[in-house]
Amino acid sequence: MNDTKKIGRPRSFVEAEALEAAMNVFWAKGYDGTSMKDLTAAMGISGPSLYSTFGDKRGLYLKTIDLYADVDGCAPVVAYEAEPDITKAVRDFLTTVVTYSTQQEGGPKGCFLASCVATTVGEVEGVAERMESAIKATDQRLALKFEREVKLGNLPQDFPALHRGRLLNDLRQGYVHRSRAGWSAEALLEDLEDRVQMVLSWA
Amino acid sequence: MNDTKKIGRPRSFVEAEALEAAMNVFWAKGYDGTSMKDLTAAMGISGPSLYSTFGDKRGLYLKTIDLYADVDGCAPVVAYEAEPDITKAVRDFLTTVVTYSTQQEGGPKGCFLASCVATTVGEVEGVAERMESAIKATDQRLALKFEREVKLGNLPQDFPALHRGRLLNDLRQGYVHRSRAGWSAEALLEDLEDRVQMVLSWA
DNA sequence: TTGTTTATGTATCGATCACTATAAAAGTCA
DNA sequence: TGACTTTTATAGTGATCGATACATAAACAA
Numbered sequence: 001m002n003d004t005k006k007i008g009r010p011r012s013f014v015e016a017e018a019l020e021a022a023m024n025v026f027w028a029k030g031y032d033g034t035s036m037k038d039l040t041a042a043m044g045i046s047g048p049s050l051y052s053t054f055g056d057k058r059g060l061y062l063k064t065i066d067l068y069a070d071v072d073g074c075a076p077v078v079a080y081e082a083e084p085d086i087t088k089a090v091r092d093f094l095t096t097v098v099t100y101s102t103q104q105e106g107g108p109k110g111c112f113l114a115s116c117v118a119t120t121v122g123e124v125e126g127v128a129e130r131m132e133s134a135i136k137a138t139d140q141r142l143a144l145k146f147e148r149e150v151k152l153g154n155l156p157q158d159f160p161a162l163h164r165g166r167l168l169n170d171l172r173q174g175y176v177h178r179s180r181a182g183w184s185a186e187a188l189l190e191d192l193e194d195r196v197q198m199v200l201s202w203a
Numbered sequence: 204m205n206d207t208k209k210i211g212r213p214r215s216f217v218e219a220e221a222l223e224a225a226m227n228v229f230w231a232k233g234y235d236g237t238s239m240k241d242l243t244a245a246m247g248i249s250g251p252s253l254y255s256t257f258g259d260k261r262g263l264y265l266k267t268i269d270l271y272a273d274v275d276g277c278a279p280v281v282a283y284e285a286e287p288d289i290t291k292a293v294r295d296f297l298t299t300v301v302t303y304s305t306q307q308e309g310g311p312k313g314c315f316l317a318s319c320v321a322t323t324v325g326e327v328e329g330v331a332e333r334m335e336s337a338i339k340a341t342d343q344r345l346a347l348k349f350e351r352e353v354k355l356g357n358l359p360q361d362f363p364a365l366h367r368g369r370l371l372n373d374l375r376q377g378y379v380h381r382s383r384a385g386w387s388a389e390a391l392l393e394d395l396e397d398r399v400q401m402v403l404s405w406a
Numbered sequence: 407t408t409g410t411t412t413a414t415g416t417a418t419c420g421a422t423c424a425c426t427a428t429a430a431a432a433g434t435c436a
Numbered sequence: 437t438g439a440c441t442t443t444t445a446t447a448g449t450g451a452t453c454g455a456t457a458c459a460t461a462a463a464c465a466a
Contacts, residue, residue, distance in 0.1 A: 007434040008442025030326055032235040036424055046445055048426070053443095057424065109325075119322035121383040122312075123233055131384040163394040167401075170377025177376045180324040181334035191366040198370075198401055211412025212462040239454055249415060251456075256413095260454065407466100414461070422453070431444065436437100 015053060016067075018043040022054075023064035027112050031061055031120045062126050068112045069134050075100050076111070076172065077141055086149045090168065091196045093142075097172045098188045101179035114176045139165045156202050164199050171195055218256060219270075221246040225257075226267035230315050234264055234323045265329050271315045272337050278303050279314070279375065280344055289352045293371065294399045296345075300375045301391045304382035317379045342368045359405050367402050374398055 021043045025034050036057060040047055054060040080093035101110040109115050113134050121128050143165030149155040175188055224246045228237050239260060243250055257263040283296035304313040312318050316337050324331050346368030352358040378391055 006442085007440075009432040009434095009444065011443070033326055035422080037422090046443095047424090048446095049444065051425070115325075118380060118383075119325075122318075122322075123236055128383070128385045132386070135381060135384055160394070160397060163397050166394060167398070170380070171373060173380045174373025174376050177321060177373070178338060180321070180331070181338055182331045183335070191363070191369060194363060194366050195370070197406075198404075201401075201404065201406075203400075203404070209412085210410075210464040212414070214413070238452080240452090249413095250454090251416095252414065254455065410463105410465075412461100412463080414459100416458090416460100417456100418458100419454105419456070421455105423451080424449105425451105426447100426449070428446090428448100429444100430446095431442100433440105433442080435440070 013043070013045050013049070018045060018050075018053075019060075019064055019067050022060055023067060023112065026061060026064055027109075027116050030116060031124060058124055058126065061120075061124060062130065065113070065117055065127065065130050065134075068117075069130065069137070074111050074113070074138070077138060080142065081145065086145065086154060087196065087200060089145060090199050091192070093168060094171065094175070094192050094195065095189070097175045098179070098185050098192070101176050102183070102185040102188070110176050110179065111172075114173060115180070118173075118176075135169065138169050141165075142168045155200070159202050168199055171199075214256075216246070216248050216252070221248060221256075222263075222267055222270050225263055226270060226315065229264060229267055230312075230319050233319060234327060261327055261329065264323075264327060265333065268316070268320055268330065268333050268337075271320075272333065272340070277314050277316070277341075280341060283345065284348065289348065289357060290399065290403060292348060293402050294395070296371060297374065297378070297395050297398065298392070300378045301382070301388050301395070304379050305386070305388040305391070313379050313382065314375075317376060318383070321376075321379075338372065341372050344368075345371045358403070362405050371402055374402075 022039055025038055025042045029038065036047060036050070039057075039060070040050055043050065045053075050060065054063055076093045076096040079096045080089050083089035083092050097110075101115070103109075113131070117127060117131060117134075121131050139162065143162045146155060146159060146161035146164055150157060150159050150161060155161075178188060179185075225242055228241050228245045232241065239250060239253070242260075242263070243253055246253065248256075253263065257266055279296045279299040282299045283292050286292035286295050300313075304318070306312075316334070320330060320334060320337075324334050342365065346365045349358060349362060349364035349367055353360060353362050353364060358364075381391060382388075
């Protein structure tokens with residue numbers, strides 16, 4: 001679309017690609033563990049280019065968060081929405097959380113938001129607001145399927161869809177937390193079925 | 204006990220007090236956000252004294268974690284264990300989590316382990332093991348009361364005590380996560396009662 | 407006293423951090 | 437062509453980081 005010629009020396013990199021490369025570095029090494037040197041190396045651009053395009057380190061970090069939130073390729077949620085059967089969907093969600101959180105030693109682990117960004121909420125200004133809206137968005141997406149099932153008659157009319165959406169999201173955070181501390185996928189999957197039933201139960 | 208005279212110039216500070224002061228700094232500012240300057244100022248000792256006594260920054264950090272784990276004055280667990288009625292105990296636990304996580308802007312917030320240490324698990328070597336054993340210990344303490352209630356006949360014989368202990372612990376982590384992102388205590392308390400019932404429910 | 411041991415205070419160390427001044431390079435305009 | 441605009445690469449900036457060298461101070465042992 002915007003292929004109109006502009007005056008001045010053209011960019012030698014694609015902004016979106018550089019942003020994704022930066023996100024992967026933050027994802028793998030954390031915010032504080034990532035230096036500008038790491039970033040310029042991974043993005044394939046020089047310091048001044050980075051600063052003129054993305055502002056400073058914090059600005060770049062926030063932009064990577066926005067990128068992730070916009071695309072939202074968060075695997076567990078995608079798996080959840082793809083499965084028609086609600087019980088299977090809940091199970092798939094939690095299973096995907098566990099597998100994604102426990103694999104990929106060293107590299108990007110789990111969900112960018114839950115595994116990396118969440119740890120910088122109290123530290124980097126601007127993250128908290130993004131985190132809050134991201135959590136709310138996920139709550140809503142998870143609740144949406146419950147609401148559909150209520151309308152279809154597969155769940156009771158007074159089923160607390162939003163509450164259970166939030167619950168599912170919090171269970172995710174619990175799994176991520178435990179996996180960070182070294183829990184194995186096997187150990188995490190142990191009480192998964194109990195929780196699946198619990199999320200869908202309604203007296 | 205160990206008040207035997209030792210040769211050499213005596214310490215001008217009490218190790219436990221200095222350690223507690225250091226913990227409060229880490230608690231309030233996070234690991235990366237805390238500089239050695241912050242630490243020496245808060246502990247009232249000089250750099251060389253700090254290094255000769257506690258090793259390096261990481262060593263000091265790990266020692267503060269051990270201190271907290273040994274004392275374990277984690278308010279929610281204490282409140283939980285103090286309340287005889289199991290339903291009230293579960294409610295008190297979660298309520299305490301919410302209130303402690305949302306108050307004290309700027310200063311130490313929530314549980315040291317859940318609010319500060321948890322964010323450094325993937326970053327500081329030695330934290331993961333401590334975090335894992337701390338989580339397991341809390342799981343056990345929470346499950347213990349459920350087991351007692353089972354024996355007393357207040358809960359079904361096949362009630363999954365350990366699973367529900369873990370669940371309660373994970374719900375805590377979810378609340379802490381949300382409070383970090385800016386949730387108000389009021390919003391967090393909204394679906395608390397639903398969860399209290401859920402933790403104790405058994406088909 | 408003198409020697410030994412340990413802790414303290416001062417004053418810094420080199421390394422690394424996020425960040426930028428400067429000027430050449432690479433494009434569009436006239 | 438040559439003025440103009442923007443991005444590039446080089447080479448650093450001062451600040452702050454975690455961690456120490458050194459000499460002094462304060463205890464005990466002889």
